[in-house]
Amino acid sequence: MEDAIELVFVPGPAVGHLVPAVETAKLLLQTNPHLSITFLLNKMPFAPQARVNSIIDSLIADVDPADKRLKFKLLLQDLVLDLQNPGFPDGKSIRDQWISTLLSEARDCVNELIIQNARRRLAGFVVDIFFTDVMDVADEFGVPTYVLYVAGAATLGLHLHFQSLKDHHHGTLDEFIKEDYLNVPTYINPFPVNLLPTFVLNTTDGILDYAKQFRRAKGIIANTFFDLEPYALQSLSKDKTIPPVYPVGPVLNLNVRTPQQSHDQIFQWLDDQPPSSVVFLCFGSTGTFPEPQVKEIAYALERSGQRFLWALRKQPSPGSSSVVLTEYTNLEEILPEGFLEKTKSIGKIIGWTPQSAVLAHPAVGGFVSHCGWNSILESCWFGVPIGTWPMSAEQPENAFQLVREIGMAVEIKMDYRTDLRDAKMNNIPIVPEIVSANEIEIGITNLMDHSIAKSIRIKAKEVKEKSRKALEEGGSCFNAIESFIENVMNNLN
Incomplete structure (x- = not known):
């Protein structure tokens, strides 16, 4: 025995x-x-x-x-x-x-x-x-x-x-x-x-x-x-x-618990969208942006005309030791004036969401991601191409691999990171430059335009099949x- x-x-x-x-x-x-x-x-x-x-x-x-x-x-x-x-x-x-x-x-x-x-x-x-x-x-x-x-x-x-x-x-x-x-x-x-x-x-x-x-x-x-x-x-x-x-x-x-009522609304909204038409923006369990960057993302989404589902959460208060992100009680306080009204027919903003369940939905055709490895594997599993926007740690490296080595992603940013510190200034965090609405719009368009992104979509489909065979x-x-x-x-x- x-x-x-x-x-x-x-x-x-x-x-x-x-x-x-x-x-x-x-x-x-x-x-x-x-x-x-x-x-x-x-x-x-x-x-x-x-x-x-x-x-x-x-x-x-x-x-x-x-x-x-x-x-x-x-x-x-x-x-x-x-x-x-x-x-x-x-x-x-x-x-x-x-x-x-x-x-x-x-x-x-x-x-x-x-x-x-x-x-x-x-x-x-x-x-x-x-x-x-x-x-x-x-x-x-x-x-x-x-x-x-x-x-x-x-x-x-x-x-x-x-x-x-x-x-x-x-x-x-x-x-x-x-x-x-x-x-x-x-x-x-x-x-x-x-x-x-x-x-x-x-x-x-x-x-x-x-x-x-x-x-x-x-x-x-x-x-x-x-x-x-x-x-x-x-x-x-x-x-x-x-x-x-x-x-x-x-x-x-992938065993996501039964969605809360707010999550039911997410999937009801996705059910009403055409196949592969929605770009999903989600930046991990700790990914947030300051107000100026949030506004640039909003301008880019509005100008692109793409259908979008955006997981947007609030940064911890300055000086707080907590890393717990909260949801905005009033989105108008962070978004450009009139954005919600102008995009109400094509977009939806949410807080925390079951990411794998969203990626599995047939309406989702692209994923703007912080390029955490678990998120990458979920994209591989569901065959969803990625727009890279790394935030910290090894994520810029993952973004490079996705775009240059694997070939199932387009670059929105590759060298953005929130965890660099200036040794000459008592280890104070280096604030990353604001990514412009123009850069973001170009990246999202390249990700979602099926004629432009044909090769990465083919690659994402191949990787999906290989991930399941594994x-x-x-x-x-x-x-x-x-x-x-x-x-x-x-x-x-």
């Missing part, structure tokens, strides 16, 4: 990290009946996010007591951090104290699991990219660690490439980022330096050092699929300093999962 084994998942407390982790675990459980998985969850103690906290609460509340193969345990319930006094007597930062407490509780929880499940062998840890510290706990238990990388293979390659450059050049990357373009192994085309993600631009906070820990892992699970990134995945497989990469995607959560029996997703499980079994002590 095959060994009953247990994996311990330690996901990141953010929607874009937690949801793929849970869905990946479900795929693994479907493949191997002898596998059990325990999640060690934690809520972010600083900059709390209402939505991810709600997801965590739901996961714990909805667990089936009879299901012994998938369990959720909440750590750090009693952790209180003084955000007004980020320094601690022992010199630890807020994150240091958070991680130290997390490791201690994770260690205790796994000890308890081993005692309770004597017939099940601990096979390893699967950790989020920002929780590689947990590798030390895995070492204490004598089991391997696997990294769950929730972005794409090209991004993984860039991350590892720059970590290697930093190590070989004594911690500095200045000579590289002065160039206009760089050759990165996981990209076919030269990569523009101005689109480098923030973890490369910031070499002082140790973010690149996470990648060094990736190399300690026995394997890396990536939320992508072979036919989306064949060049990048082949490049990674040739580098023997990188652990095996398992492309188990597209990992998606999840079929014998597809790249299931092949990757079988290889991963084989790796886990081969590394059992």
